[in-house]
Amino acid sequence: MSTVLSARSVTIEAATGAGPVKLVHDVNLDIREGEILGLIGESGSGKTTAARAIVGLLERNVRVSSGEIALRGKTISSPEVDDFRNVRGSEIGMVFQSASMSLNPLMKVGKQLKEVVRRHQRHLSRQQITERLDQVLRQMGFTDPARVLASFPHQLSGGMRQRVSIALAVVTNPAVVIADECTSALDVTTQAEVVQLLRSLTTDSRTAMLFVTHDLMLAQDLCSRIAVMYAGQIIETGDAREVVSNPRHPYTRALLAAIPTWGEEEIQGIEGSPPRVAADWQGCRFAPRCPVARDECTRTRIGWTPTGTRSGARCLIVEEEEPESSGSMLDHV
Numbered sequence: 001m002s003t004v005l006s007a008r009s010v011t012i013e014a015a016t017g018a019g020p021v022k023l024v025h026d027v028n029l030d031i032r033e034g035e036i037l038g039l040i041g042e043s044g045s046g047k048t049t050a051a052r053a054i055v056g057l058l059e060r061n062v063r064v065s066s067g068e069i070a071l072r073g074k075t076i077s078s079p080e081v082d083d084f085r086n087v088r089g090s091e092i093g094m095v096f097q098s099a100s101m102s103l104n105p106l107m108k109v110g111k112q113l114k115e116v117v118r119r120h121q122r123h124l125s126r127q128q129i130t131e132r133l134d135q136v137l138r139q140m141g142f143t144d145p146a147r148v149l150a151s152f153p154h155q156l157s158g159g160m161r162q163r164v165s166i167a168l169a170v171v172t173n174p175a176v177v178i179a180d181e182c183t184s185a186l187d188v189t190t191q192a193e194v195v196q197l198l199r200s201l202t203t204d205s206r207t208a209m210l211f212v213t214h215d216l217m218l219a220q221d222l223c224s225r226i227a228v229m230y231a232g233q234i235i236e237t238g239d240a241r242e243v244v245s246n247p248r249h250p251y252t253r254a255l256l257a258a259i260p261t262w263g264e265e266e267i268q269g270i271e272g273s274p275p276r277v278a279a280d281w282q283g284c285r286f287a288p289r290c291p292v293a294r295d296e297c298t299r300t301r302i303g304w305t306p307t308g309t310r311s312g313a314r315c316l317i318v319e320e321e322e323p324e325s326s327g328s329m330l331d332h333v
């Protein structure tokens with residue numbers, strides 16, 4: 001399977017009143033055709049910032065300050081390149097947490113979908129556009145596409161609106177879909193439907209997907225691979241089931257222990273809170289909350305330790321457990 005999207009040593013900075021701060025630090029990602037990479041982490045860990053960088057939707061005071069993001073090997077973002085015009089909407093689709101972020105409340109669904117197709121696929125005839133709209137809505141589970149096309153967003157239920165916003169993201173058959181917490185505002189039944197839809201997109205159309213969530217169990221269920229973020233860094237990656245069944249980083253272990261289970265009297269929350277974004281730091285950012293941290297964890301620069309061909313962790317203890325490794329600075333996700 002070929003790599004569709006890659007991020008290489010991407011650092012993202014925000015200009016603030018107190019000077020530049022690093023929101024995302026040295027992130028490496030690879031997503032292959034038909035693969036769903038789950039990007040997980042607590043609130044404020046930098047997931048949305050990383051996802052928005054991939055679609056070129058960073059806020060005005062935020063920029064990729066080093067590294068590069070490439071689509072099928074072609075750089076689309078780096079400190080020198082900002083080339084999203086031709087890829088956003090056509091090659092990269094985005095689904096947000098709330099359908100209201102994608103849908104125009106004053107325009108019928110059909111018109112909104114048509115506009116996207118006309119903008120990005122000018123070669124299609126009117127008939128072909130009509131056929132494509134019917135096809136994409138059926139793919140999204142609608143049995144009566146004509147009714148949906150003739151509706152305003154407020155005439156649809158929350159779940160239907162989210163399915164329409166997914167249709168908007170995929171109507172041009174993009175190579176990659178970025179889905180940011182797109183199921184978290186939905187009730188459990190609707191969430192299950194949307195998850196099934198996202199899964200079918202990657203199996204039927206071989207779309208690559210970045211699925212941003214704070215829900216580790218959902219990520220395990222939906223995703224082929226997982227990248228765990230903490231305080232702007234990726235601290236562990238690997239096969240989704242492997243990360244959940246055999247977490248290597250103490251933070252991933254703590255996240256799993258914090259998930260409530262039936263019959264458990266006490267949930268083991270993670271003591272303390274994540275550090276605030278800072279200009280720079282030394283050592284492991286999780287060390288102040290880590291139950292197994294030692295002095296050197298806060299003093300040493302922590303490298304990336306590969307634990308398999310496409311897995312690894314950023315932790316001194318994992319480095320010691322992997323005899324072959326000396327801790328490279330580049331994480332291969």
Ligand SMILES: Nc1ncnc2c1ncn2[C@@H]1O[C@H](COP(=O)(O)OP(=O)(O)OP(=O)(O)O)[C@@H](O)[C@H]1O
Nearest residue numbers: 014023042043044045046047048049050059062277
């Ligand atoms: N434009 C900005 N300027 C300065 N700081 C920002 C900006 N946008 C985000 N941040 C900070 O960057 C950090 C990461 O935010 P981000 O939204 O990417 O995290 P997240 O993991 O997606 O969180 P959530 O799950 O709550 O959406 C946070 O500390 C946030 O306050």
